[in-house]
Amino acid sequence: MAAICSGLAALLHLVFIFWGDDGYRFFGAGEAMAQMVEAGALYSTLVTLGITFIYK
Template structure:
């Protein structure tokens, strides 16, 4: 069992559950977790867009958790497992690192939400990266001699 991918899957599952909780708790939680004033205001007005957007993010995070659990050996192998995990890893790492780099040149990006969400995504990405590396080593890295 690949414990790094178990951890990565658990983290993605936690993030998915948090997004569902935000939908349930409403505008105050949209603000608390940095979704932006526009999303919070739309939620206050009873618009469906914030819940739909947040639910779709939760579904993607759930799918990512299931892929990590598949890579960990807790579920049967999913289609394109290695490629999907590589893509998920890349997305988490880019989401984590790029805003921090952009904040160096764009001071308006330097918000508490940007810093902590970027740090969280970087940690998630690193867990996926280590787990994916272990998975690839165990399955035999491709050789290009």
């Protein structure tokens, strides 16, 4: 069950990247992260990918 939850959390973080700034806001990643996505900063994507790989 824990592995399934971790896998779902990892997939959800990938969804953030494709959903864009609205996804970051909806899931509570913080306004600063959402603004970085809006500005096209690579940092927010790299942080999100890092979290995804930690969950895996």
